[in-house]
Each structure stands twice: as structure tokens, then as C-alpha cells.
Amino acid sequence: MTQTLPREWAHRAPAQRAILWLGWFALVALFVWCWQIMSQDTIWAFVWDAPDQALDIGGRMMPPKWGYLPQLMKPLWDTLNIATLGTIGGVIIAIPVAFLAARNTTPSTTFLRPIALFIIVTSRSINSLIWALLLVAIIGPGLLAGILAIALRSIGFVGKLLYEAIEETDARQIEAITATGAGPAQVLTYGIVPQILPAFWSISVFRWDINIRESAILGLVGAGGLGLKMNASLAILAWDQVVVILLLILATVVLSEWVSAQVRKAII
Template structure:
């Protein structure tokens, strides 16, 4: 008698699943090889081999940083903070109604309004703030306004996505209790929905502001104001010690904004 038929062995995967797994690995390796070949077509490896020496040369020119140049950075730094803060406020103002239209439990229409809101969220998140700034500089001209609007447009999708997910996770019992009192739709949102999402809203907004501090530092590279303008000017003149000073200011600004963001999120969450 065949004992294997009496004591069948257990396998983690079925033969079909194992075959699909190996096919997946095969196509992954094949895709990696194709990508490597495409990358090698336009790569000049002589430059790549020389990269460590070039990096060491530029790094040597950066030190010591031009500490006296910091006096030229205070105004661009202030512009950068304004771009990040005002852009975040602009994005949040537009994100709030979009989030309520996107959430399944607050949208006026799941069939028509919600897809439109989701399209706005995806459109905002799919375009980088630097690209938004490049387009806006061409439309409204260079300056802080282009940077503020670019940060705002980029922030809408981020804030609205996280906020509508928070709206969908609220306790519906509180909503039913307020609705049972005969409250209108606006009153239900005001007394049942908003109090539940308010901590998440503040946390999301401050987190986005922290991200926008980082992004606003480079918008000046395309003419949207801030520290990026000074960085672009120093790079154009190969003033590497000034570039090092700008990097130090950016690093300090990001560290402080991260600390503020963490403290605010701890306070509201």
C-alpha cells in the first residue's frame, strides 16, 4: 500500500501558486535587466568613475562655509517661510471641502461629486510642487505668488486625502445620535463630524507645513522665490562656500520645523 496516499504532505503553496511565484520572479529579473540596459545606453561610465574625485574637489571648495554670507540669506529665508506657511493655508482651505466631498459618509453624491473630488486629489498629488511652480512662473511670472500657489496646489491633494480618510473612520454612533435630535445636515457635520476629525486635521496640516518648508527651499530654482534663488545664483557662479552656507541654513530650518511639527502633533493627538 502506498503510504503517501494515506499521509499526504502539507505544502505552503499549491503548485499553481508556486508556478505564479516563480514566473513573477522571472519577469522581475527580466525587467531589471532591461532597465539596466536602458540606463547603460546613455551613461558615460568614464564620468561615473571620475565622480568620487569630483565630489571630493567640490566638497573641499565648500569648506570653510562663507559664514558672513548668512546676512544675505535672512530675507530669502523669510520668503521661504512665507511661501510654505501661506501655501499650506491656501491648500488647507481648498482641501477641507474637497475632503468632505470625497468621503463616502459626507459626500452629496457618491456617483457624481465623489469621483470629481477624487480626481482633484489625484491631480494635485500627481504633480510635484516644482513642476507646479514652473508652470505658474510661466503663467503669472516669477516671484513669491507663484511659489505660494504652487505649494497650495500641491497641498490640496495631500491634506484632502488624509482628511477624507479620517472622516470615513469616524464613529457613526455619534452622527446618529446628533441626527436623532432633528439636527440639519450642517449641524450634524458641525457637532458630530468636526469634533472627531479636529485632532487629525491639525496633525495633518502641521505635517504638511513641515513638508512644505522643505519643498519651498528649492522653488527659487525656477524663479518662485525663497532660498532657491540664492542657491541658484551661487551654483551659477560656482561659489561653493556660499552653497555650503545655504545648505546649513536649509538644514537648520528643516530641523526647527521638524521639532515644531512634532511638538504640535504631540499636543493635538
């Protein structure tokens, strides 16, 4: 033990420190630059005017026209149906896609897995509203377009989270089931499904919760539900009706969030 021990210790090497410092500096510079571009195109007169405008619209919203509420029940029911049926449809398609996309369950990594990943990315990269816009053009306005839009957007979300859950399963449990002489379908139902079931329910309910929000605005492009009424009320500047719709959406979302929290609590 005659060797001399180092006296100093630093968390990062000097070069690392310099890079880190430069990185932060670049980030701040970028922020300043973006701020300048943003302010260039802003018409400041409108911004200074904003509090007055907000107060004005707020004033027109008061008092809310509660008598409008009964007329909203049918569109609300439509919205719930769009969200629920869309979620169910999306989940049903997402399950096989997830198994094809997961590295440990896909039958072919070179062919089927890229296809499954492509389906997931496509579905995820297009917003429900855009899906609805396309579908309204293709199959005409109405509930069906909304349901399909929600389903198409859900495939990617559920598929991605589910395939990650499949890849995170404990390989030893699967190995043990394989070692009993079980067939591939049995390995799936005994080794993998019990492991991903909690994730599956929690992902599905979470997506349903998101879909309720999204389906409330799909009507803006003609896909049925509350959005349709919103569009109509906005068009005639009936702010006292708009506020009733907004409050109804808020109440529905709070309720769906409560339901999804209960479901998740029950399965974990």
C-alpha cells in the same frame, strides 16, 4: 469520528506556489534587464572620475563663507512665508474638497464626488516645482507665485488624506447624533469633526513640514525664497556660498520637523 483526517497541510496550493515563484523570477529578470539598459547610456569615464570631482567641489565648499549668512535671512523669511501661507491656503481649499470626496459626506456620488476626486488627482500629479514654473509664467516671478504653487500642490495631499479620515469615522457616533434630531450641519460638527480633528492637525502640520523643504527650492524657477539665492550662487560657481545655503535649509528642515513632531504629540 471514523472519517480519516488529512495528514498533510500546506500554506499554499501548488498552483499558487508556482505563480508566486514565477512572479519573483520576473521581478529579478526585469531588474537585470533595466540594469543593462542603464549601463548602456552611462559614460563610465565620468563615473570613475566621480570621487575626484566630488572631492574637488567639496574642497571648494570649504571653508563655508559664513559672512554670506546675513544676506540669507530675508530669503529665509520669504521661504517660511511661502510654506506657511501656501499650506494655510491649500488646507482651506482642501477641507470642502475632502467633504465632497468622502463617500459618507458627499452630497452627490455621481456628480460632485468625481469632480472633487479629479481636483485631488490633478493637484497631486503635478509637482510644486512644475506648478511654480507655470505660475511664474502666468503671474510673473515672486512670492505670490511660490505661495500659490505650494497651495495648489497641498490641496491634493491634504484633501486625499482628509477624505480618507472622513471615510474611516465611526458610523455609530454619527448615527447617534442623527438620532437626536440634529440638523446636517450639527451632525457634521458634533458627529464627524471631533473624530477627524486629530487627523486634520497632523496632516496639516505634516504638509507644512514638507512645504518648507519644497519652498526652499521654488526659487530655482523664480518663485522667491532661498532657491533664488541658490540659483545665483550656483551660476557663479560660488560653492562656499552654496554650502551655507544647504546647511541653512538643513537646519530649517530639522527645526520644522521638530515643531511638527511636537504638535502631533500634543494632539494624539
